[in-house]
Amino acid sequence: MIRHSLREALLNLWRNRFMNLVAAFTIAVSLLVLGLFLLLAHNLGSVVAEVGSQVTVSVYLREEATEEQRDKLLQTLKGRAEVEKADYISPEAALEKFKKLFPAMREVAGELEENPLPASVEIRVAPGHRDPEALRSLSEEMKRLPGVDDADFDLPWVSRLRDVASMARTAGISLGGVVGLAAILTIASVIRMSIYTRQDEIEIQRLVGATRAYIAAPFLLESSLLGIVGGGLSLTALYAIYRRLAASQGSVAPFLQDLLTASFLPRSTMVLLLLLGLGAGALGGILSLRRISR
Amino acid sequence: MVELYHVNKDYGRAHHALMDISLEVEKGDFVFLTGASGAGKTTLLRLLFRQELATSGKIVVDGMNVSTLSIASVPRLRRRLGVVFQDFKLLPRRTVFENVSMVMEITGVSRREQRAKTYTVLEMLGLNHKVRSYPLELSGGEQQRVAIARALVNEPALLLADEPTGNLDPNLSWEIMTLFKTINIRGTTVLVATHDKDLITRMGRKVVTLEHGRLLAH
Numbered sequence: 001m002i003r004h005s006l007r008e009a010l011l012n013l014w015r016n017r018f019m020n021l022v023a024a025f026t027i028a029v030s031l032l033v034l035g036l037f038l039l040l041a042h043n044l045g046s047v048v049a050e051v052g053s054q055v056t057v058s059v060y061l062r063e064e065a066t067e068e069q070r071d072k073l074l075q076t077l078k079g080r081a082e083v084e085k086a087d088y089i090s091p092e093a094a095l096e097k098f099k100k101l102f103p104a105m106r107e108v109a110g111e112l113e114e115n116p117l118p119a120s121v122e123i124r125v126a127p128g129h130r131d132p133e134a135l136r137s138l139s140e141e142m143k144r145l146p147g148v149d150d151a152d153f154d155l156p157w158v159s160r161l162r163d164v165a166s167m168a169r170t171a172g173i174s175l176g177g178v179v180g181l182a183a184i185l186t187i188a189s190v191i192r193m194s195i196y197t198r199q200d201e202i203e204i205q206r207l208v209g210a211t212r213a214y215i216a217a218p219f220l221l222e223s224s225l226l227g228i229v230g231g232g233l234s235l236t237a238l239y240a241i242y243r244r245l246a247a248s249q250g251s252v253a254p255f256l257q258d259l260l261t262a263s264f265l266p267r268s269t270m271v272l273l274l275l276l277g278l279g280a281g282a283l284g285g286i287l288s289l290r291r292i293s294r
Numbered sequence: 295m296v297e298l299y300h301v302n303k304d305y306g307r308a309h310h311a312l313m314d315i316s317l318e319v320e321k322g323d324f325v326f327l328t329g330a331s332g333a334g335k336t337t338l339l340r341l342l343f344r345q346e347l348a349t350s351g352k353i354v355v356d357g358m359n360v361s362t363l364s365i366a367s368v369p370r371l372r373r374r375l376g377v378v379f380q381d382f383k384l385l386p387r388r389t390v391f392e393n394v395s396m397v398m399e400i401t402g403v404s405r406r407e408q409r410a411k412t413y414t415v416l417e418m419l420g421l422n423h424k425v426r427s428y429p430l431e432l433s434g435g436e437q438q439r440v441a442i443a444r445a446l447v448n449e450p451a452l453l454l455a456d457e458p459t460g461n462l463d464p465n466l467s468w469e470i471m472t473l474f475k476t477i478n479i480r481g482t483t484v485l486v487a488t489h490d491k492d493l494i495t496r497m498g499r500k501v502v503t504l505e506h507g508r509l510l511a512h
Binding site: 207209 | 369
């Protein structure tokens with residue numbers, strides 16, 4: 001029965017291919033909107049994860065700090081219970097790290113005469129001491145030590161990024177949701193039209209004993225397939241945009257470019273987009289079938 | 295097999311299509327339902343498979359109370375029947391083969407069995423050379439035979455035929471009746487609505503007459 005319904009569905013999709021393509025496009029657009037924001041959120045998230053974490057306290061050393069002071073600091077730190085690991089990062093190493101995280105900024109960084117980044121000690125906080133309060137008190141304490149310029153338990157721009165990432169995610173979901181609703185309704189009306197044009201056939205099928213499920217199945221499959229196609233289209237478009245951005249040489253804001261192109265979406269998110277397309281299509285189908293309940 | 299108790303069918307207040315019909319058709323019977331056009335033959339048949347609902351009265355078909363059937367159970371009733379519609383009701387976008395096999399597709403019969411049975415019944419009706427044609431490519435008589443084929447292919451417990459020989463010449467009509475006789479012998483209850491007096495006389499079966507919506511005493 002599934003095979004028969006599938007054949008029916010594909011046949012009907014092909015018969016009205018123009019209209020169905022339009023419907024698939026509307027789903028594609030909403031998923032593209034969502035996808036773009038998810039892409040942004042994903043890349044921001046990677047940066048955040050790599051650079052900052054709730055388990056790091058960064059201690060910035062003064063320019064004039066001596067080696068002695070530095071060593072003493074490290075020793076003190078290593079003895080403490082809250083400290084799991086303490087690593088010294090030279091200004092050069094810091095610059096390298098920066099250049100690695102933001103490749104598009106490499107040029108900018110290369111043009112600098114002096115390295116503006118300070119030497120720092122990165123403390124990895126031991127488990128059990130990772131709550132905000134403990135981190136705060138640790139960093140406050142660090143600030144008072146000799147040779148230390150400043151200490152922070154989270155790079156300010158990292159928490160900024162984290163906020164932007166979740167904002168992007170929320171914006172994506174809301175915008176995607178609104179456009180998605182329009183897409184679902186479009187699919188519903190496309191399917192409804194498909195049902196109307198086959199009204200006489202449906203009546204005959206009913207008269208010879210077809211159940212509602214038997215008659216409805218091809219339409220439901222039709223709408224779900226539309227949804228998957230829409231999802232596929234959006235992924236293709238998303239990937240094309242992604243490649244385009246990655247290829248363009250620092251045209252727009254280089255920072256933004258890095259932010260969007262560190263990596264493409266993880267496979268799970270791609271599958272999610274496809275499933276959302278499928279779901280939207282199925283919902284559209286169910287919606288239209290409900291109204292034609294006969 | 296079919297029982298009607300004081301069945302009425304009205305369309306609006308003025309139009310009484312059927313009035314106080316009480317009728318019994320036993321299992322294995324072969325009954326002709328006759329009457330002038332507009333007497334109510336088609337309406338009566340329609341009530342039996344619930345294409346329409348009776349206004350009042352009780353209808354039992356193959357043990358099922360038609361009026362009180364839930365919407366979900368109606369397909370179950372219809373699958374026990376073979377119906378030949380007066381206007382054929384063929385699917386225009388399907389071939390002759392698909393039109394006939396469809397009723398088996400619906401009940402989940404295997405493809406192999408579908409093919410076998412469809413070819414058999416189409417051969418019985420002289421349509422094997424038209425298997426891949428579409429209804430619109432066929433003459434009225436051929437379309438009628440396809441409709442009959444579809445009604446017979448599932449070997450129904452009850453065959454309801456509304457003017458099944460209307461578009462057929464006398465020889466073909468007689469052949470169809472013979473076919474009906476055969477399946478009746480095999481156990482199918484047959485109820486044929488027709489105003490072909492000749493046929494009725496030649497067949498010599500039980501006759502029920504409708505006049506202006508009422509049953510005449512026979």
